[in-house]
Amino acid sequence: MSAIHLKSEIDPSFAWAPYEPGKTNPWTKAKVGHFYNRAAFGANWNELQEGFDLGPQKLVDRFIHPEEKQQKKIKDFYVRSNAQMRTLQKLLDINQCSAWWLSRMRQSPSPLQEKMALFWHNHFATSFAKVGNIGYMLGQYQTMHEHALGDFVQLLQAISKDPAMLIWLDTITSEKGKPNENYARELMELFSLGIGHYTEMDIRQAARAFTGWRVKDKKGVFEAKNHDDGEKTVFGKKGKFQGEQIVYLCLEQKACAEFLVRKFIRYFISEDLQLSEKSLSALIESLANQFRRDYRIDRCIETILRSNLFYSPLAYRQRIKSPVDFTVGMARTLESALGSLTLAETVELLGQNLFRPPSVKGWDGGTAWLNGQTILFRNQFANTMCKSRQPSALIANSKPKEDTGNSNLESPNLDWSTASPLPYILASKYQRHSLPEQKDFFFQLFFQGDLSPETRNHIDQFAEQLRNPDYPAHWSERHRQEYASISLCYQFLTLPEYQLN
Numbered sequence: 001m002s003a004i005h006l007k008s009e010i011d012p013s014f015a016w017a018p019y020e021p022g023k024t025n026p027w028t029k030a031k032v033g034h035f036y037n038r039a040a041f042g043a044n045w046n047e048l049q050e051g052f053d054l055g056p057q058k059l060v061d062r063f064i065h066p067e068e069k070q071q072k073k074i075k076d077f078y079v080r081s082n083a084q085m086r087t088l089q090k091l092l093d094i095n096q097c098s099a100w101w102l103s104r105m106r107q108s109p110s111p112l113q114e115k116m117a118l119f120w121h122n123h124f125a126t127s128f129a130k131v132g133n134i135g136y137m138l139g140q141y142q143t144m145h146e147h148a149l150g151d152f153v154q155l156l157q158a159i160s161k162d163p164a165m166l167i168w169l170d171t172i173t174s175e176k177g178k179p180n181e182n183y184a185r186e187l188m189e190l191f192s193l194g195i196g197h198y199t200e201m202d203i204r205q206a207a208r209a210f211t212g213w214r215v216k217d218k219k220g221v222f223e224a225k226n227h228d229d230g231e232k233t234v235f236g237k238k239g240k241f242q243g244e245q246i247v248y249l250c251l252e253q254k255a256c257a258e259f260l261v262r263k264f265i266r267y268f269i270s271e272d273l274q275l276s277e278k279s280l281s282a283l284i285e286s287l288a289n290q291f292r293r294d295y296r297i298d299r300c301i302e303t304i305l306r307s308n309l310f311y312s313p314l315a316y317r318q319r320i321k322s323p324v325d326f327t328v329g330m331a332r333t334l335e336s337a338l339g340s341l342t343l344a345e346t347v348e349l350l351g352q353n354l355f356r357p358p359s360v361k362g363w364d365g366g367t368a369w370l371n372g373q374t375i376l377f378r379n380q381f382a383n384t385m386c387k388s389r390q391p392s393a394l395i396a397n398s399k400p401k402e403d404t405g406n407s408n409l410e411s412p413n414l415d416w417s418t419a420s421p422l423p424y425i426l427a428s429k430y431q432r433h434s435l436p437e438q439k440d441f442f443f444q445l446f447f448q449g450d451l452s453p454e455t456r457n458h459i460d461q462f463a464e465q466l467r468n469p470d471y472p473a474h475w476s477e478r479h480r481q482e483y484a485s486i487s488l489c490y491q492f493l494t495l496p497e498y499q500l501n
Contacts, residue, residue, distance in 0.1 A: 009275070009276060009278075009279045010275060010279055010283065010309070010314075012282050012283050012285075012286035012287075013286070014308055015283055015286075015307060015308055015309040015312075016283075016286060016287060016303055016304075016307050016308075016309065017307065017308055018056075018057065018306040018307065018308075019056055019306065019307060019308045019310065019311045021055070021056065025311075027052070027055055027056055028052075028448070029048055029052055029444065029448035029449060030316075030447075030448040030449065030450040031056070031311055032047075032048050032051035032052050032059070032448065033048060033447075033448040034311070034315075034316055034317075035051065035056075035059060035305070036048075036051065037321075037325070037329065037501045038268050038305075038310075038315075038319075038501065039063055039111070039112050039115060039268075039305055040063075040111035040112065040115060041105050041106065041111055041114075041115070041324070041325060041328040041329045041332055042325070042328070042329030042330070042332045042333045043332070043333065044332055044333055044334075044335050045335075045430055045445055048444075048445070048448065056306070056311070057306065060302060060305050060306050063110075063111075063112045063305070064112070064149075064298055064301075064302045064305075066110070070109065073109045074108075074109050074110045077107070077108060077109050077110075078108075078110075081100075081104055081108075084100060085100065085138055085142075088100055088134065088138065089134055089135045089138060091134075092134060093134075094128045094134060094137070094355055094356070095341070095344055095345075096341075097134060097137065097138060097354075097355055098344040098347070098348075098353070098354040098355055099339075099340035099341045099343065099344040100340065101114075101141065101354055101355075102324070102327075102328060102340045102343045102344055102347065102354070103340040103343075105118070105324065105328045106328050106331055106332055106340070106343075112149065112301075113145065113148050113149060114145075114148075116148035116149055116297070116301070117141065117144050117145040117148045118324060119148075119263075119267055120144040120147075120148060120155070121141070121144060121354070121355075121357070121362075122357065122362035122363055122365075123190075123191065123263065123362065124140075124144065124159050124165065124191065125190075125357035125359065125360055125361065125362035125363075126140060126164050126165055126168045126357070127168065127355070127356045127357055127358075128355045128356050129356055130167065130168055131164045131167050131168055132167075133163075133164070133167075135218060136162075136163045136164040136167065136215075136218070137164055137355050139162070139163060139164065139218075140159075140162050140163075140164040140165065141355075143155070143158050143159065143162055144159075147297075148297070149297050149298040149301065150296070150297060150298065151294075151295055151296060151297070152251075152260065152295040152296075152297055153247075153248075153251060153295050155297075156191065156192065156247050156250075156251070157244060157247055159191070160183070160187070160210075160243055160244075160247055161213065161220035161222075161243075162220060163215045163218065163219065163220050165183070166183075166213055166214075166215055166220050167215065168360075169182040169183040169186055169360070170182045170183070171183045171210055171213045172213065172214050172215055174207065174210055174211045174212075174213065175211050175212065175226040175227075175228075176208075176211050176212070176226055176227060176228040176229075177228070179204075179207035179208045179210070179211050179228065180207060180210075181203055181204060181207040183207075183210055184203045184204075184206035184207040184209075184210055184246070185203050185207075186360055187206070187246070187247070187250060188202065188203065188206070188250060190360065190361060191250075192247075192250040192251065192253075192256045192259065192260075193250060193253055193255045193256055193259055194255060194259040194262075197253060197255035197259075198235070201233070202234050202235060205232040205233055205234050206232070206234050206241075206246045208228040208230070208232055209228070209232055209234070209241040209242050209243050209245065209246045210242075210243040210246065211226060211227050211228045212224060212225070212226040212227030212228075213243070214226070222242075227242070234246060234249055235249050235252075235253065237249060251295065254292075256292075257288035257289075257291045257292035257295070258284050258285065258288040260288075260291065261284050261287045261288045261291055261300065262284050264287075264300060264301065264304060265283070265284065265287075265304070268301070268304050268305070268310065268315075269304065269309060269310060269314065269315045269318070270314060270315055270318035270319060271318070271319050271320070271365060271366040272318070272366070273314060273318075274314060275314070283309070287300065287303060287304075290303065317497070317500040317501070318500075319366075319500065319501040320365070320366055320367060320369050320370060320499055320500060320501065321369070321498075321499055321500065321501045322352055322363070322365060322369060322501075323346070323347045323350030323351055323352035323369065323374075324347055324352055324354070325501055326350065326378060326381075326499075327343050327346050327347055327350070327381060328343065330381070330382065330385055330493065331343060331385070333445060333446065334385055334422050334423070334426060335426060336385060336388065336390075336422055337390050338384075338385065338388060342384075346377070346381050349374075349377045350369070350374050350377055350378065350381075351363070351368075351369060351374055352369075370499065375499075378494075378499070379494050382490055382493035382494055383490060385422060385493070386421065386422065386423055386486045386489045386490045386493065387421060387422075387486060388421070388422050389419040389420060389421055389422070390419050390420075390422060390425070391418055391419050392418065392420065392425045392428070392429070420482060421482050421485060421486050422489075423438075423442070423485040423486055423488070423489035424481065424482045424485040424486070427441055427442075427485055435463060435466060435467065435484055435488070436463070438484075438485060438488055439459065439460075439463045439488060442488060442489055442492045443456075443459070443492070446492045446493065446498060447492070447497065447498075451495075451497060455495060455497065459491060459492070462487075462488070462491050463488060466484045466487060466488065469483075471483070
């Protein structure tokens, strides 16, 4: 992908400097695809072309600093989507909530907002399995979505008083004389500092500061009568602290910004960055110094997405697709109208059950996503997508039909008698009719022309076999063409490289 040769050491000033295309490191479709995989949930054909025409810096502007027309489009979308969310609160079905969120990810004109909401969902991992209240879970999602690219100080304070979190980590049982340490511990260990940057005494003292919180009228409420208002000592500082002051004390620690930046790098660059610990630490410290000044999430993420490091071999295809990235990305790339309930069921099978993370630590990610069973399920989903039939009208304008999560797009206004397999109508839409044209189309669509010679040779041989297969005698010419499109698309979607993000 890149002519830059990055060894186990890298200068942070170069790494975080904005990438500027040049003769030895040009702007390519592969880089556009890489950007959409990390900052969104994959790209369709038109987005790849538009992103290439925009160039790297204007593409980031579109995601971080949308123009007025785009801002209105975003606002209108979320007004409609939030109305659907209010309906969901009455259905009492958490699976519908998962489907609704996946629908937002697939359709949102602000995909980075959803991508970061998903990041925070894993960071502040809270499960419906214990909370047991859909309204509280959706309320926490709204808090994370609102602050997803905003001020981390405000986000951390809001989460500390969030009803779902108060229940999840037992703060509602914490009172003077009987403090519960769960939230104080996870605030330091998982939400702000990381292991090794606090003491057990800090946790015990901080737990006293969080006493007195209850959930009433669907809100977190502070009750002074249940609060321990005595003096506490946390991080060497003394005072009659309440929970808000403990959050600020955590934010003041040098480790806080570094802990978060390390997680941002893991999310947007690589889960296993191939650098020496010395070089990685310098990278983290450099970006953390910027982040610490104002704790603005958008500015930190903007630096990452514009950077030389982001477009380097150290980042390119160095993450494994999560189940959400895999399913939503495939649906978006294929411009599929598959119902979001099907996506939700698949994501659960693949090990990422939205609103129900496995523990307070969230999902491990990385290689943990892949095993013999989940790879089989991923291939089965690819097969389902390739064989799914839909009217060409659903794909004509490249815009997925909005659904609330409970629809598989059965509409009396659509002529399902003319439905065709998704790969066939997608290739036809972009005027790729012959087998060689379709092979190149899927090659560019899924991998932007970047596969190893060995893999390309494998695809070439498979395509050659499709020229004269042993078709059943009763198949029409159209049936044979559809079969070839399905088979070719499936070959691309089940390549090992497709598991990489």
